[in-house]
Amino acid sequence: MHPVRRTRLAVVSALACLGMLVSACGLGTAAGPVRSGDLAGPLADVESLDGLEIAVGSKNFSENIILGKIAVTLLASADADVTDLTNIPGSSAARQAHIEGQIDAMWEYTGTGWITYLGHDDPIADEQEQYVAVRDEDLELNGLAWLPPAPMNNTYGFAITQATAQKYGITKLSQMKEVPVAERTFCVESEFANRPDGLPGMLQTYDIPQGEADGVPESNLKTYQTGAVYSATEKGECTFGEVFTTDGRIVALDLTVLEDDREYFPKYNVSLVIDDEMLQAHPQIADLFAPVAERLTDEVLIELNAKVDVEGLEPVDVAYDWLVSEGFIS
Template sequence: MRLIRRFLLWPLLTVLTATLIVACTGGGSSAAIRVGSKDFTEQFIIGEMYALVLEKAGLTVERKLNLGGTPVAQAGLVNNEIDLYPEYTGTGLLTVLKLPANSDQEKVFEDVAKGYKEQFNLVWLDPAPMNNTQALAMTEAKATELNIRNISDMAAQASSLVMVGPPEFQEREDGLPGIQQAYGNFQLREYKAIDPGLRYKALVDGEADVAVAFGTDGEISAFNLVLLEDDRNLFPPYQVAPVVRQEALDANPAIAEALNALAPLLTDETMQQLNYQVSGEQKEPADVAREFLTQQGLL
């Protein structure tokens, strides 16, 4: 009889143990938060910052950085392969939601937050002040010499100016064709299409007068470049913010508090400097992120 009871008890104990393990490891809030990023310097830095502040808040984090471009990262959220990643409001507006361009920061954020929630059940947390929008840059010396401070000034002198930038800028709706349409159908002396990584060297070396830029590029502060004012408000804002799966937020409310505390610190000047530490000084993005957060008292 004892032998029979022993054989009956072992399967029961096994089932109870397995149930206890599942309860302890599979219950929502104890699961790792999967933090993704796209495949360029700024995303590596910000993605690592997100991971570090979440870990500081006591959450377990799995890093899935360097996923690829916007379609890959967005699909990762929708398909429950990641829980959050840094996205730009302008990208959400134009690339994901396919909505018309708009230069009003608050309206763009309102539209993307509403559209993502309705279409994908995804939540935009607080946006940072930084604006990684498309821009045109000149050296301080050249801008002063020609008295150019905004894109209208540049358009008035375009026939004598050489612009350098990536090949696709000549074709994109929000690239050169869009600027020409908004600023008077001007014609440049020349557009030099080169690898994006060589734009600033060409500008500083005097091979071009104007370079296609993005608002938080590290070289802007490193080389003391002038960003021309978009005085006709052509370019939409590209503020960065965490986009998070609603289910992940429900299971881990601390995500919002931790990431919203970081957002106000990410200004244009800060991101220019942090980006250049990686692109110009060849530091590791994770080291740059950790050092910055430590300096700010978040770690």
């Protein structure tokens, strides 16, 4: 096993504890039931994973939980013995569990890997180049293998209502400066408002610097708790609302995301990240996930996220139903 990671023997007690879902063990997951079916369609000929014991984790926000449940369902349908450790509170705890071998696989985002985990200040604009850079460095340093990424890109963005789009005729961020200063208002999360790589840098990139009378005066900024920005934008409390581009509330509230035409925001394509030794021993895992990842577009994730965040369905059922509807399992 890669020297940075613990041996399987060293984490037996941790896995046992996690399997009982006891929060004192550190991760505090609330995984729930495992659903499975028979592999079908493009996955029908994937070699069985009978005998493989694998722990799958996720972070604790809807999209990553849904993706985690997709992985759990796929692996269980391929006859693997899966421990569901999805819904780990916080990125830091999830990443640490992955590094230490408490979990074997988890969906991760290339932008998060490059900037947050590997400590690089500047994102790589090209999606494929950023993926390759993350893949190579994380494999070398931590023994973690990044499978080819999905086309979906859950990055930051700014959304407007249909009424605003019609009033100003804008479709991209470079057109924000065409909106009169008095109406050039923003709803953002407090952290995003103050981070150099957040709102200040974005406004500077698009030639409407924060804090200046002819840019975006401080009085034009309104800060909200996570998630409240969507409804505030829909209600007209501001013209531009900070969003995540695959959030289901974008469609539910009939918002439009403006094109990041100067490519300010990092790319956050999602990839299944797995212990490399496990992948080398069971290469069919890559075959299992490749067709699934290819179909995970922005539009698909927006729809799946909406089923959880808007309709109130359970992530495990949303994941299972999507895999059936796409013909991956029966």
